Amino acid sequence: MATGPPSAFPWASSLITRAWINRRLPHPNAATSSAASPGGSASDLRESLSLQGNQGRMAEIFDKMKVEFVDQDESVQVIADNICETGEVPERYVRSEIKADPVIVNAEALGGFFQLVNHGLDGGLLQQIKVDITEFFSLPLEDKLAVAIPPNGIQGFGHHFVFSKEQKLDWVDMLFLATRPVEERSLAFWPTKPSTLRDTLDKYSLELANVSAQLFKFMANNLGVNQEALLGIFKGLPQSMRINYYPPCSQANKVLGLSPHTDGVGMTFLLQVNDVEGLQIRKDDKWFSVKAIPGALVVNIGDALEILTNGQYKSIEHRAVINPVKERITIATFLSVNLGCTIGPFQELLKTGEARYKVLDSVEFTKGYFAAKLEGRRYLKSLKLGI
Ligand SMILES: O=C(O)CCC(=O)C(=O)O
Ligand SMILES: [Fe+2]
Numbered sequence: 001m002a003t004g005p006p007s008a009f010p011w012a013s014s015l016i017t018r019a020w021i022n023r024r025l026p027h028p029n030a031a032t033s034s035a036a037s038p039g040g041s042a043s044d045l046r047e048s049l050s051l052q053g054n055q056g057r058m059a060e061i062f063d064k065m066k067v068e069f070v071d072q073d074e075s076v077q078v079i080a081d082n083i084c085e086t087g088e089v090p091e092r093y094v095r096s097e098i099k100a101d102p103v104i105v106n107a108e109a110l111g112g113f114f115q116l117v118n119h120g121l122d123g124g125l126l127q128q129i130k131v132d133i134t135e136f137f138s139l140p141l142e143d144k145l146a147v148a149i150p151p152n153g154i155q156g157f158g159h160h161f162v163f164s165k166e167q168k169l170d171w172v173d174m175l176f177l178a179t180r181p182v183e184e185r186s187l188a189f190w191p192t193k194p195s196t197l198r199d200t201l202d203k204y205s206l207e208l209a210n211v212s213a214q215l216f217k218f219m220a221n222n223l224g225v226n227q228e229a230l231l232g233i234f235k236g237l238p239q240s241m242r243i244n245y246y247p248p249c250s251q252a253n254k255v256l257g258l259s260p261h262t263d264g265v266g267m268t269f270l271l272q273v274n275d276v277e278g279l280q281i282r283k284d285d286k287w288f289s290v291k292a293i294p295g296a297l298v299v300n301i302g303d304a305l306e307i308l309t310n311g312q313y314k315s316i317e318h319r320a321v322i323n324p325v326k327e328r329i330t331i332a333t334f335l336s337v338n339l340g341c342t343i344g345p346f347q348e349l350l351k352t353g354e355a356r357y358k359v360l361d362s363v364e365f366t367k368g369y370f371a372a373k374l375e376g377r378r379y380l381k382s383l384k385l386g387i
Pocket of ligand 1: 244258278279280318
């Protein structure tokens with residue numbers, strides 16, 4: 001991928017060219033105090049969870065949404081180690097689709113993804129989080145299982161988004177955590193080993209909240225929409241992290257690290273913990289490999305922001321592939337909408353054209369995203385009008 005942002009993000013280019021390094025950004029909550037009025041009628045579900053201000057616990061939300069997961073408690077890392085002996089990739093991980101996909105290496109700038117280099121994140125902190133995360137995944141399995149995902153849970157270590165016993169599985173072990181607002185955290189899932197990890201995650205989470213608040217301001221100016229209205233949709237800067245450990249696989253062309261999907265959120269920040277590539281994005285039915293700039297955050301637009309911007313910003317389908325000899329580790333930080341608002345194109349953007357997406361309650365929106373089982377752009381397509 002080219003080092004510059006795509007043309008859809010002129011404000012991002014100013015971020016990259018301006019000397020932002022080491023500049024401290026304002027505290028995110030200072031910027032989000034006056035949220036836009038959500039509009040629309042509050043659903044019973046939202047009321048029952050007291051979600052205004054995001055008070056509901058994430059587990060409770062998923063429970064109410066009736067998202068059901070199938071327990072899958074094996075570790076891919078362990079399977080990867082065993083393959084050395086058996087030579088066989090278990091059938092549930094074998095993906096036939098990969099060979100059929102044409103892949104072009106090193107994409108030029110594509111809309112919907114860009115790399116943020118002058119993000120202002122402290123270099124020492126980035127180094128520390130890389131060390132801590134690498135150490136966590138190299139712990140014995142029983143230490144990682146101390147924070148295992150409980151039955152039908154979503155936070156913790158293990159396989160995520162397994163909806164059926166037949167479903168093909170991704171070649172990845174994950175640690176998923178709700179990280180912001182701080183009162184949403186379930187510390188039971190935050191590893192205590194290595195001892196510095198919790199503190200590092202906390203600091204990293206705050207830094208990214210600051211960066212995202214700043215990016216939203218740039219976006220609002222770029223789009224010509226009310227800053228407070230945009231920040232209001234993301235009130236409290238709801239944030240979660242999916243930390244992905246992709247073991248190497250000698251038969252890498254048989255497995256997929258992460259199935260094709262779009263992110264249902266506002267935007268995602270991806271940090272490559274080691275220098276192994278694997279992220280690919282889809283354009284015109286071709287897969288393009290993203291070459292991450294060292295120290296950069298790869299930022300991508302999620303479904304919610306595509307809808308809010310009436311399609312001006314695009315949520316691009318992406319996936320992760322596996323390296324035959326090297327492990328790959330990434331941290332995806334998701335910035336989600338506040339579960340007390342309504343998602344639909346901003347009124348200011350409809351002066352010159354028709355609304356291209358349905359308007360729906362953010363709880364319904366999130367529920368629908370999971371119901372679509374993370375399959376490519378299927379969910380987003382279902383929300384398009386006039387197609
Ligand atoms: O690890 C990667 O390269 C992609 C991660 C990702 O897309 C996700 O966690 O949603
Ligand atoms: Fe993703």
